Amino acid sequence: VGRSLFGGLRNSVPGLLTTSHELTCSNFLSQxxxxxxxxxxxxxxxxxSGAKKVMCIQALKGKKGxxxxxxIIASVKEAHPNGKVKKGKVVYGVVVRAAMxxxxxxxxxxxxxxxxxxxxxxxxxxxxxxxxxxxxxELRQKKHVKILTLAGHIA
Numbered sequence: 001v002g003r004s005l006f007g008g009l010r011n012s013v014p015g016l017l018t019t020s021h022e023l024t025c026s027n028f029l030s031q032x033x034x035x036x037x038x039x040x041x042x043x044x045x046x047x048x049s050g051a052k053k054v055m056c057i058q059a060l061k062g063k064k065g066x067x068x069x070x071x072i073i074a075s076v077k078e079a080h081p082n083g084k085v086k087k088g089k090v091v092y093g094v095v096v097r098a099a100m101x102x103x104x105x106x107x108x109x110x111x112x113x114x115x116x117x118x119x120x121x122x123x124x125x126x127x128x129x130x131x132x133x134x135x136x137x138e139l140r141q142k143k144h145v146k147i148l149t150l151a152g153h154i155a
Contacts, residue, residue, distance in 0.1 A: 036100060045117055046131060047119060047126060050082070051078070060072060068096075069095060072093050072095060073091075074093050075088065092122060094142075096118050096151075098112060099111060116133065120147075124143075129150065131151040133152075133153065
C-alpha cells in the first residue's frame with residue numbers, strides 16, 4: 001500500500017486507482033462546465049425573432065454572471081437572413097435555460113443541457129411570437145409571464 005499523487009491510499013490493484021481517478025476527473029469536468037452565464041458566453045436563441053446564436057456582452061444582475069431568469073445584453077452572432085434581428089445587433093435577452101443548476105423551494109434542482117435565451121426589448125416584451133422547447137416556471141417569479149404564455153412546454 002502506498003500514497004498516490006492525490007494524497008489517498010492506493011491498493012496494489014491497478015484497476016481500482018484508474019477507476020477512482022476517472023471518476024474524479026469526470027466529476028471535475030462536469031463541475032467545470034456548469035458555470036454562470038458571463039461575458040463571451042455563446043447562447044442559443046429559442047424564439048422566432050430571427051437570431052440563431054448570441055454572445056453575452058454583460059449580465060445585468062450579479063457580479064459573477066447571469067442565471068435562470070436573469071436579463072443579459074448580447075450581440076447577435078448568427079441570424080436567419082429574413083428575420084427581425086440582424087447579425088451584429090446588440091439585443092437584450094432573458095435566460096430561459098441554463099446548464100448551471102438552480103435549487104427549487106421543494107429541495108429539487110433544475111438544470112438543462114444547454115444555455116438558451118429569448119430575445120426581449122428594453123421593456124421586457126419578447127421580440128418573437130413563439131418560444132421553442134421547455135421553459136422553467138421560475139420565470140414567473142422574475143416577472144416574465146409573457147414568455148411563459150408563449151412557451152409550449154413549461155418545466
